[in-house]
Amino acid sequence: MTSDLHGRVAVITGASRGIGAGLAEHFAAAGLRLGLCARERPARVALAANDTEPVCAAVDVTDHDDLASFASVVVERFGRIDLWINNAGVLAPIGPLATAEPRQVARNIEVNVIGVLHGSAVFARHVRARPGPGVLINVSSGAATRPYVGWAPYCAAKAAVDQLTRVVALEEAHHGLSAYAVAPGVVDTGMQEAIRASSPDDFPEVERFRQMAAAEGFNSTTWLAEQLLQIAFDDDPPEQVVVRIADEPRGGAGL
Numbered sequence: 001m002t003s004d005l006h007g008r009v010a011v012i013t014g015a016s017r018g019i020g021a022g023l024a025e026h027f028a029a030a031g032l033r034l035g036l037c038a039r040e041r042p043a044r045v046a047l048a049a050n051d052t053e054p055v056c057a058a059v060d061v062t063d064h065d066d067l068a069s070f071a072s073v074v075v076e077r078f079g080r081i082d083l084w085i086n087n088a089g090v091l092a093p094i095g096p097l098a099t100a101e102p103r104q105v106a107r108n109i110e111v112n113v114i115g116v117l118h119g120s121a122v123f124a125r126h127v128r129a130r131p132g133p134g135v136l137i138n139v140s141s142g143a144a145t146r147p148y149v150g151w152a153p154y155c156a157a158k159a160a161v162d163q164l165t166r167v168v169a170l171e172e173a174h175h176g177l178s179a180y181a182v183a184p185g186v187v188d189t190g191m192q193e194a195i196r197a198s199s200p201d202d203f204p205e206v207e208r209f210r211q212m213a214a215a216e217g218f219n220s221t222t223w224l225a226e227q228l229l230q231i232a233f234d235d236d237p238p239e240q241v242v243v244r245i246a247d248e249p250r251g252g253a254g255l
């Protein structure tokens with residue numbers, strides 16, 4: 001990392017647990033000032049290295065105005081936002097699309113696609129309104145390009161995230177915003193627990209994920225956080241918009 005991170009400001013959606021909570025802990029330790037939101041207000045994380053309290057709030061990412069209001073609070077507190085990570089996401093429903101509950105399908109698309117659209121738009125407007133660059137990271141998945149039986153809504157949503165990020169990158173480049181869709185690999189979160197609890201009838205590849213858990217073949221949130229900070233703030237950022245995080249050196253297979 002060639003850039004000084006102290007005093008940088010990052011927003012993380014879906015920050016109450018899993019990847020989002022892990023990123024928040026690492027970013028705070030690195031000295032970033034944080035805006036953290038989720039459906040349930042994120043618990044207090046470690047203070048940033050400069051003893052700055054994060055801004056934490058319960059926010060529904062599918063509600064544009066709710067998300068925009070949260071962003072305004074973060075800007076009022078810290079003056080600007082340098083990095084925005086759209087991490088909030090859901091996997092359910094798991095199983096054949098033909099038997100899926102329609103409201104669950106709609107909720108999946110609302111959170112995974114509409115929520116990312118809203119977050120991207122809110123941040124893009126912020127970057128346009130103040131001097132200096134900004135970095136948008138939309139959390140994607142290998143499921144954006146690899147079809148999984150039983151994950152039709154999730155695969156479709158993540159494919160949409162990749163494409164919408166490509167468009168935002170083109171639209172906002174001359175305003176100083178860099179946008180990336182990042183597949184984090186397999187990180188052992190509550191979502192992974194739900195995957196491993198799936199029936200083989202609903203998700204035929206469940207055994208591969210159970211074996212991965214037995215072998216502890218996961219990317220840690222610390223590894224992921226370090227890679228995202230490099231993407232956002234290194235002097236030599238990725239040239240491509242869609243980025244796949246490499247497996248942590250200790251091993252593991254990416255999702």
